[in-house]
Amino acid sequence: MQNALFDLPETPSEHAVIARFRLGGDDFGDPDQRSLVFAAERSMGAAVKAADVGEVDGNEFGGGEVVIFAYGPDAEALYRVMERDLRALPFRPAHAVLRYGEPADDVPTERIEL
Numbered sequence: 001m002q003n004a005l006f007d008l009p010e011t012p013s014e015h016a017v018i019a020r021f022r023l024g025g026d027d028f029g030d031p032d033q034r035s036l037v038f039a040a041e042r043s044m045g046a047a048v049k050a051a052d053v054g055e056v057d058g059n060e061f062g063g064g065e066v067v068i069f070a071y072g073p074d075a076e077a078l079y080r081v082m083e084r085d086l087r088a089l090p091f092r093p094a095h096a097v098l099r100y101g102e103p104a105d106d107v108p109t110e111r112i113e114l
Contacts, residue, residue, distance in 0.1 A: 013107075015054075015075035016099040017082060019068045019114070021091040028061040036089060037066050044070070044085045053077045066091075075100050079112070087114055 021037075023029030029037075037059060045056040054072015068086075072078040075098040086096060094114040101107030 013073070013101045014071050015073060015078065015101065016103070017070045017075055017078050017096055018099065019070075019082075019086050019094070019096040021066050021068075021089055021094040021114075023061075023064055023066055023091055025064075027064055029064070029066060033091065034061065034066075037061075037068070040085045040089050041068060044068075044082045047081050047085070048072070048078065051077070051081045053081055056082070075110075089114075 023033050025033065028034065041056055041059060048054055048056050048070060053074060054070060054077075057069045057071055059069065060067045070078055070082060079096060079098055082096075086094075092114075096112045096114060098110045098112065099107060100109065
């Protein structure tokens with residue numbers, strides 16, 4: 001659909017997959033746990049890029065957990081590509097939130113237990 005005022009194509013909204021894992025050890029997890037997360041993140045990043053569904057945008061460690069962020073135009077497609085690596089991480093409890101739109105919007109989300 002075109003924006004009638006400026007006759008420009010609309011850009012698709014940015015969906016997200018935000019995965020949260022509880023870690024052990026200190027606030028940032030143990031070194032072995034961080035290594036597993038980094039390896040999974042590299043694997044997911046390559047798979048997401050190859051499938052052309054978005055990008056894995058990084059992580060945030062702290063408070064005894066890690067959060068992995070990924071963005072693209074279709075949260076479900078993004079999650080399908082990432083799911084194997086997310087479920088392979090051994091840290092629990094864990095879940096992923098699929099966000100179907102921009103964060104500033106009141107958009108639907110779906111929580112998936114991992």
